[in-house]
Every structure is written in structure tokens, then in C-alpha cells.
Amino acid sequence: MAKKKATIQDIARAAGTSVSTVSRVLTGNAPVSDAKRAAVERAIAQLGYRPSLIARGLKMSKTFTIGVVINDITNPFYSMVVKGAESEAKACGYSLILCVSNENPETELHQLQMLHDKQVDGIIFGPTGHNTEFIRSLAARIPMIQVDRYLPDLQSDAVVVDNEGGAYQAVKLLTQRGHRRIGLVGWQIGITSEDQRIAGYCRALEDAGIPCDPHLMSTSPAFAPETMPAMVETLLARRPRPTAIFTINNQFGIVAMQAIRQAGLNIPDDVALVVFDDLAVFALTSPAISAVAQPAYEVGQRTVQLLLSRLKDDGEAPPQLIVLPTELIVRESA
Amino acid sequence: MAKKKATIQDIARAAGTSVSTVSRVLTGNAPVSDAKRAAVERAIAQLGYRPSLIARGLKMSKTFTIGVVINDITNPFYSMVVKGAESEAKACGYSLILCVSNENPETELHQLQMLHDKQVDGIIFGPTGHNTEFIRSLAARIPMIQVDRYLPDLQSDAVVVDNEGGAYQAVKLLTQRGHRRIGLVGWQIGITSEDQRIAGYCRALEDAGIPCDPHLMSTSPAFAPETMPAMVETLLARRPRPTAIFTINNQFGIVAMQAIRQAGLNIPDDVALVVFDDLAVFALTSPAISAVAQPAYEVGQRTVQLLLSRLKDDGEAPPQLIVLPTELIVRESA
DNA sequence: TTGTAAGCGTTATCAG
DNA sequence: CTGATAACGCTTACAA
Numbered sequence: 055m056a057k058k059k060a061t062i063q064d065i066a067r068a069a070g071t072s073v074s075t076v077s078r079v080l081t082g083n084a085p086v087s088d089a090k091r092a093a094v095e096r097a098i099a100q101l102g103y104r105p106s107l108i109a110r111g112l113k114m115s116k117t118f119t120i121g122v123v124i125n126d127i128t129n130p131f132y133s134m135v136v137k138g139a140e141s142e143a144k145a146c147g148y149s150l151i152l153c154v155s156n157e158n159p160e161t162e163l164h165q166l167q168m169l170h171d172k173q174v175d176g177i178i179f180g181p182t183g184h185n186t187e188f189i190r191s192l193a194a195r196i197p198m199i200q201v202d203r204y205l206p207d208l209q210s211d212a213v214v215v216d217n218e219g220g221a222y223q224a225v226k227l228l229t230q231r232g233h234r235r236i237g238l239v240g241w242q243i244g245i246t247s248e249d250q251r252i253a254g255y256c257r258a259l260e261d262a263g264i265p266c267d268p269h270l271m272s273t274s275p276a277f278a279p280e281t282m283p284a285m286v287e288t289l290l291a292r293r294p295r296p297t298a299i300f301t302i303n304n305q306f307g308i309v310a311m312q313a314i315r316q317a318g319l320n321i322p323d324d325v326a327l328v329v330f331d332d333l334a335v336f337a338l339t340s341p342a343i344s345a346v347a348q349p350a351y352e353v354g355q356r357t358v359q360l361l362l363s364r365l366k367d368d369g370e371a372p373p374q375l376i377v378l379p380t381e382l383i384v385r386e387s388a
Numbered sequence: 389m390a391k392k393k394a395t396i397q398d399i400a401r402a403a404g405t406s407v408s409t410v411s412r413v414l415t416g417n418a419p420v421s422d423a424k425r426a427a428v429e430r431a432i433a434q435l436g437y438r439p440s441l442i443a444r445g446l447k448m449s450k451t452f453t454i455g456v457v458i459n460d461i462t463n464p465f466y467s468m469v470v471k472g473a474e475s476e477a478k479a480c481g482y483s484l485i486l487c488v489s490n491e492n493p494e495t496e497l498h499q500l501q502m503l504h505d506k507q508v509d510g511i512i513f514g515p516t517g518h519n520t521e522f523i524r525s526l527a528a529r530i531p532m533i534q535v536d537r538y539l540p541d542l543q544s545d546a547v548v549v550d551n552e553g554g555a556y557q558a559v560k561l562l563t564q565r566g567h568r569r570i571g572l573v574g575w576q577i578g579i580t581s582e583d584q585r586i587a588g589y590c591r592a593l594e595d596a597g598i599p600c601d602p603h604l605m606s607t608s609p610a611f612a613p614e615t616m617p618a619m620v621e622t623l624l625a626r627r628p629r630p631t632a633i634f635t636i637n638n639q640f641g642i643v644a645m646q647a648i649r650q651a652g653l654n655i656p657d658d659v660a661l662v663v664f665d666d667l668a669v670f671a672l673t674s675p676a677i678s679a680v681a682q683p684a685y686e687v688g689q690r691t692v693q694l695l696l697s698r699l700k701d702d703g704e705a706p707p708q709l710i711v712l713p714t715e716l717i718v719r720e721s722a
Numbered sequence: 723t724t725g726t727a728a729g730c731g732t733t734a735t736c737a738g
Numbered sequence: 739c740t741g742a743t744a745a746c747g748c749t750t751a752c753a754a
Contacts, residue, residue: 104504104505105505107502107505107507108445108446108451108506117442122486126471127474128467130464133467136486137461137488140486140487140488141488144495149502149506150487151483151485152483152484154475168441170438171438171440171441172442172483173441312672335642335673338669338673339674340673
């Protein structure tokens with residue numbers, strides 16, 4: 055039923071010309087007489103011809119496709135990054151192959167490999183923190199831009215936010231309000247973004263003359279979402295109890311909010327709360343949550359812009375680290 | 389610097405055999421002697437050879453890629469659908485090209501066209517409601533599964549949730565609590581999911597002996613997010629004021645919550661609220677919001693399962709409409 | 723079992 | 739300006 059797709063051959067035949075001429079009107083990079091061009095265009099319209107992008111890709115070694123590997127598309131931050139990336143890519147004639155790695159190094163490895171095999175023109179990814187050697191060798195063969203986080207050992211492009219500064223602002227808000235026992239919850243899984251947030255937390259404390267107390271830092275060296283509530287509870291069980299908590303991401307923020315409530319404590323009177331990575335609904339919870347907002351859409355946009363510029367550079371410009379500013383949004387929880 | 393990628397030719401040469409033999413060990417669909425196989429495998433390992441998926445795609449007319457077109461990846465429902473779809477696709481050796489249409493028919497058209505040009509094996513999409521004829525013709529050439537919503541005029545596969553039933557349950561909760569003036573806010577842009585939710589709303593009212601009053605239905609025939617607050621305000625301005633509101637999606641739910649608050653009204657005492665499409669944070673707002681939860685992850689999973697089964701069928705089975713159940717989650721707002 | 727050769731649908735080179 | 743023709747990297751008859 056579905057008649058075979060017309061090829062460039064069919065067009066040539068129908069237009070009474072050669073495939074090269076058809077190709078020329080298609081790509082437009084060689085002169086063609088008006089008569090021929092008209093004939094070709096007529097044939098194209100009549101047969102509903104569409105050039106095969108995959109044949110073209112094979113011939114030109116160019117697919118107009120960008121690979122994206124992120125940890126969790128349901129995380130609002132990442133979904134906004136992807137939205138920005140997709141929008142920019144679309145505007146430039148590229149499309150995105152989306153891979154979600156679930157913070158799993160093995161999955162990440164397979165997906166990077168697969169993207170390379172599919173000959174995407176470039177890759178955007180938020181590294182799990184592993185596979186460094188493999189990634190280094192891959193980066194020698196295909197443009198890669200790290201997003202949100204980066205492998206410090208890798209000499210490569212990256213687009214991130216000012217994690218250290220954002221965390222610093224958040225914790226400074228707390229110290230300014232007189233808090234001295236400020237807890238932190240988060241992962242410590244060797245990922246720059248999180249490490250830098252922890253660093254910002256420590257710096258803000260030290261600036262206020264408060265020593266950075268390991269007992270007030272509830273971190274885990276492994277990514278295990280099911281342990282999140284216990285991690286917050288640990289902190290709340292410290293005596294004297296911390297009077298404020300800074301969470302390293304919004305998931306921990308939500309968990310902390312629940313745990314504090316369940317402990318019968320009041321926010322912000324018993325425990326103040328500031329979370330890194332804002333959510334729209336934080337304005338609607340009770341109390342509304344103070345948070346560090348990230349320019350997620352712009353992160354996505356800038357990342358593909360940088361990638362596309364690399365595609366022209368041919369990768370000869372020095373690696374670039376783009377750091378976008380964050381914004382502390384003060385609401386009711388601190 | 390980056391040495392040229394090795395091709396099947398290079399492997400043949402290095403292994404002292406022919407390309408066909410190499411291809412045979414690659415695809416494994418023809419016998420090869422152990423000696424040759426070993427030699428080939430050694431060469432592959434030494435040269436770090438990886439078959440070009442795009443050359444293979446050209447030859448086999450099979451790309452192991454699925455196109456996905458949705459309206460908004462930052463909508464938690466869709467991002468969960470995509471997560472389910474990606475997971476299932478990955479497990480079956482497929483990857484996803486993600487396109488976001490922003491509810492824009494023109495963008496949708498370009499993206500569907502582009503996916504076809506890139507020769508994806510199939511397409512999953514949530515139609516904007518337009519481009520029906522184009523989609524019909526496309527569906528004759530490539531397997532397409534509609535997701536979340538469908539074009540009623542199109543005879544085609546779709547995976548959706550029980551929108552009518554879910555809305556019915558939500559509004560029934562309201563009538564059971566004694567509400568008689570129940571407002572509705574939402575789009576009426578000719579999309580099945582929304583139309584069916586409206587139908588469920590009306591049926592629940594009628595079952596309770598309440599006529600379906602157009603003055604209590606604040607809908608808009610065009611997708612224009614900036615008008616959402618005004619749409620809710622219109623409803624709140626009716627006299628006598630509705631004592632309850634049902635919103636057709638979670639965005640309207642958030643807007644409604646804000647508008648009700650800003651009007652100095654209390655939820656649920658002045659105005660009760662139930663929203664279609666649950667969010668995790670609805671459990672944390674004050675009051676917690678009652679909502680209709682959709683099995684989003686499963687929707688994504690089932691959609692690619694259906695698509696992959698069509699790829700085997702060769703599309704000869706009759707079109708299927710898969711309807712997944714929703715669940716009413718009663719919290720504090722109604 | 724193995725190799726040769728003909729495509730898959732393009733673009734690009736090179737003569738006319 | 740135009741038309742053969744050789745790639746691009748792979749799979750698959752067809753022969754041997």
C-alpha cells in the first residue's frame with residue numbers, strides 16, 4: 055500500500071535530468087539553469103520527494119543530531135535544561151537524542167558509546183563522575199560539552215552554574231539571621247556541583263566565624279534516594295538540634311520539609327530551611343521555601359550554543375568553562 | 389590527531405579476510421569458522437572498531453530510533469511519560485529523538501516531517517489537534533502511536549488515561565461533599581484529553597442532579613498560558629460564587645491556588661479545589677491538594693511497547709486504544 | 723565456510 | 739551548466 059519512497063533517482067528520471075543536477079538544486083551549491091531547476095522542483099512536488107537524511111548523513115559524515123545524556127529527566131532542573139537545549143538546537147536545525155543515565159555509570163557508558171556509534175555531531179552530558187578515561191578518549195573523537203557538572207580531570211568544555219556562590223548566599227542568609235548551628239544534607243558522590251555547594255556552605259560558615267562541624271553534615275557517598283529521609287532524621291536527632299538546614303538539592307528539600315513536619319517541628323521557628331535549586335511550587339507550600347534558583351533554561355541554551363560553536367571551530371579553541379549566576383530567593387522558610 | 393575511524397574494510401584487511409566475513413561475525417547471521425572469527429575479533433579489539441550505525445541504517449532501512457513529539461517536557465506528566473518511554477526503549481535497544489512542539493501546530497508539522505526524513509522506525513506523539521491530513525498520510529508510511537491524546541478522525545493506535553472517568557471521580561467527590569456550584573477551568577482547544585475531562589465533569593454533575601452551567605465553565609479556545617490567572621478570576625467573580633473548582637490540569641491547579649489565596653479566600657472552606665494530574669508537591673502545599681493521579685511512567689512504557697509490537701506486526705493488526713486507569717487522591721483541599 | 727560484487731540514497735569530482 | 743561515476747560503510751545475494 056505505502057508506495058516506495060521516491061529517491062533522487064526517481065526525481066532525476068521524472069525531471070529528465072541527472073541525479074547530480076537534482077542534488078545541485080537540493081543543496082544549492084552549484085549553478086543550475088532555470089529550466090532544469092523548474093523541472094526538478096516540479097518533479098519533487100509531484101512525487102512528494104524528501105531527501106534521505108540518513109543517506110546524506112553517511113555521505114557527509116554529518117547528522118545534525120546532538121546526543122544528550124542526563125541523570126533524570128523528571129528532575130525539573132534537567133527538564134528545563136533540556137527544554138532550553140532543544141529549543142536552541144531546533145532553531146539551528148539540529149535534533150536531540152535524549153538518554154537518561156539514572157546516575158548509573160554503566161548506563162552512561164553504553165549511552166555515550168551508542169551516541170558515538172550513531173555518529174551524532176556532538177554530545178552534551180552531565181557526567182556521573184565515572185568513566186573518565188573512556189570519556190577522555192571519546193572527547194578526542196567527538197565534541198563534548200559537560201553540563202551542570204564536570205569531571206575536573208578532564209580538560210574540556212562545560213556549562214555550569216555558580217554552585218559555590220549560590221550555596222554561599224543561601225547559608226549566609228542563615229548566619230545573618232543569627233543561626234549558628236546550620237546542618238547540611240546532600241550527596242557527596244564526587245560530583246563537582248555538589249562538592250562546590252558543600253564548599254560554599256563551609257565558606258559561609260567560616261566567614262561568620264563558625265567552624266564547619268562534620269556532625270552537622272549529613273552526606274552519603276552513594277546515590278541512594280531511599281535513604282534520604284533517614285539522612286535528614288539523623289540531622290534532626292543531633293543535640294543540640296540544628297536550628298537551620300541547608301539542602302543541596304530540591305529533592306532533599308522536599309524530604310527535609312516532610313521530615314521536619316513529621317518530627318512535630320515548625321519551619322522556620324524550630325528549624326529554618328533553605329534549599330538549593332528552586333521549584334515553582336516552593337512559592338505555594340506552607341511556609342513558602344527560600345531557595346537558590348538556577349538559570350536552567352539558559353544553561354541548556356548556552357550548552358548547545360557552545361557545542362555548535364565547537365562544530366565550527368573544529369575544536370581548536372581552548373576549553374571553556376561557562377559559569378552562570380544563581381539567584382537567592384528569600385521566602386518564608388528562612 | 390584523532391585518527392580516522394576504522395571501517396569494516398580495515399578490519400577485513402587486519403584480519404586477513406573479506407568484509408563479508410567481518411560482517412558475518414558482526415551480525416552473527418551466518419556461520420564463520422572459529423579461526424576466522426578469532427582473527428576478526430582480535431582485529432576489532434585492536435583497532436577499537438565500532439560499526440557505523442548510520443551506514444547500517446542506510447543499508448537496512450532500520451535506525452533503532454524512535455521519534456517523540458510532545459508539547460512540554462517541563463510538564464511533570466510528560467517528563468514522566470518520557471522517562472518511561474526512554475527506559476523501555478533503551479531496554480529494547482532503541483533510542484529516542486525528543487522534540488517539543490510547545491502546542492504549536494507548525495512546529496509539530498516540521499518535527500514530524502523531520503523525524504520521517506531521518507527515517508526513525510516509528511513515532512510517538514501527543515497531537516496538537518491540527519495537521520490531521522498530513523498525519524494521516526504520514527501514518528500510512530511509518531508506524532505512529534498517539535500518546536495522552538488522540539485525533540478522533542484518525543484511525544490509529546493510542547495510549548491514553550481514563551480522562552473521563554478520572555474527572556468524573558474528582559467532581560463526584562465534590563458533589564458528595566455537598567457542593568452544588570462547581571466551577572471548571574481549562575482549555576477547550578479540541579484535544580481529546582481535555583474534552584473528555586470536561587465530559588466527566590458534566591456527567592458527574594448530571595448524576596447529582598445538577599445542570600451543567602456554562603457560566604461556571606471558564607474555558608479558552610486558544611492555548612495562552614498568560615491568560616490562566618484571569619480565567620480563574622472570572623470564575624471567582626461569579627455571583628453566587630462557586631463553592632468548589634475543578635481544574636483540568638495541574639498548571640491550572642497551581643494558578644487557581646494562587647488566585648484563590650489572593651482573593652483572600654480559604655481552601656477548602658470558601659472554595660474547595662480538586663485538580664486533574666497530580667504532582668508530588670501537592671502533598672506538601674497548604675492545604676494539601678486533592679488530585680487525580682495519572683500513571684505517567686506506565687503510559688510512556690506502554691506506548692513504546694505498542695510501537696515496537698507494530699514494528700513486528702508490520703501494522704496489520706487493527707488499531708488499538710489503550711486506556712490506563714487514573715486514581716483519585718483525596719487530601720485536604722476537598 | 724568464504725569472497726566478490728551489487729546496492730542503500732546521497733554528494734562530489736571530473737570531464738564534457 | 740550538465741552528466742557519468744566514484745565514494746560513504748555496511749549487508750547480502752550469488753558464486754566458489
